[in-house]
Amino acid sequence: MAEKVVRLPVVDGLGNTLRKDNWWVGPLVTFCVLTGFVVYATFRAFEGTNYAWGPYLSPLASPYFETKDLGIPLLTPAILILPFPGLFRFTCYYYRKAYYRSFAMTPPACAVGARSPGHYNGERKLLLFQNLHRYAMYFALLFLVFLWHDFVKSLLWNGELGFGVGSFVIFLNCAFLTLYTTSCHSFRHLVGGSVDSYSTAPLGMLRHKVWSWVSRLNVNHMAFAWISLFGVVLCDVYIRSVATGAIQDIRLF
Ligand code: FES
Numbered sequence: 191m192a193e194k195v196v197r198l199p200v201v202d203g204l205g206n207t208l209r210k211d212n213w214w215v216g217p218l219v220t221f222c223v224l225t226g227f228v229v230y231a232t233f234r235a236f237e238g239t240n241y242a243w244g245p246y247l248s249p250l251a252s253p254y255f256e257t258k259d260l261g262i263p264l265l266t267p268a269i270l271i272l273p274f275p276g277l278f279r280f281t282c283y284y285y286r287k288a289y290y291r292s293f294a295m296t297p298p299a300c301a302v303g304a305r306s307p308g309h310y311n312g313e314r315k316l317l318l319f320q321n322l323h324r325y326a327m328y329f330a331l332l333f334l335v336f337l338w339h340d341f342v343k344s345l346l347w348n349g350e351l352g353f354g355v356g357s358f359v360i361f362l363n364c365a366f367l368t369l370y371t372t373s374c375h376s377f378r379h380l381v382g383g384s385v386d387s388y389s390t391a392p393l394g395m396l397r398h399k400v401w402s403w404v405s406r407l408n409v410n411h412m413a414f415a416w417i418s419l420f421g422v423v424l425c426d427v428y429i430r431s432v433a434t435g436a437i438q439d440i441r442l443f
Pocket residue numbers: 278282283284285323327370371373374375376377411
């Protein structure tokens with residue numbers, strides 16, 4: 191028996207919809223949070239100072255390169271670093287959905303009228319660069335090495351082992367960034383893709399096991415994307431606050 195095709199009514203005009211739920215809350219919150227993050231990151235990038243205190247280093251300027259002696263106006267350690275994680279997030283498959291909806295509104299949500307309907311070109315033309323995501327992921331993996339190295343350094347207080355609140359904050363940031371990066375769709379493809387048969391491929395069974403773990407993480411990629419974004423800001427705010435003297439770090443042992 192032929193299946194009955196259900197056609198949803200077409201809605202014209204930005205925001206017009208037959209939906210009765212609060213569909214606009216998600217795009218609005220996304221717009222506010224991402225705008226807030228961009229404003230904060232831009233401020234910190236140009237501030238050019240307070241990236242480190244004691245054994246702590248902010249993730250916004252890690253790995254740290256001193257830029258004062260280069261004599262390039264406006265160049266700061268954070269400006270050197272931020273394009274790499276920035277490109278990773280900007281080209282992330284999840285974030286694309288989020289900001290296409292909340293900023294471009296093409297459309298703002300499922301079954302809601304879009305801005306300029308009929309003019310969406312997909313990820314061609316200007317948006318072709320989104321295909322760089324897998325290369326941005328390679329850099330993100332490298333940056334994880336630097337960030338975990340920063341965590342180990344945060345435990346060394348003048349050559350002695352110690353642990354402060356800042357070490358804990360840095361640890362959380364590293365953990366959530368690791369979850370975000372290893373739940374990435376491109377990482378999943380890296381560990382388990384391009385294989386016709388795991389049972390005959392070199393290291394096939396091991397790859398299948400890793401791919402299964404990554405697939406389980408991948409289900410929660412959206413959550414890791416948001417938590418890790420807040421984690422980066424929290425970590426930087428904490429280190430900046432102790433560096434400026436606004437608060438004092440507490441050494442737990
Ligand atoms: S898909 Fe989101 S980081 Fe790769």
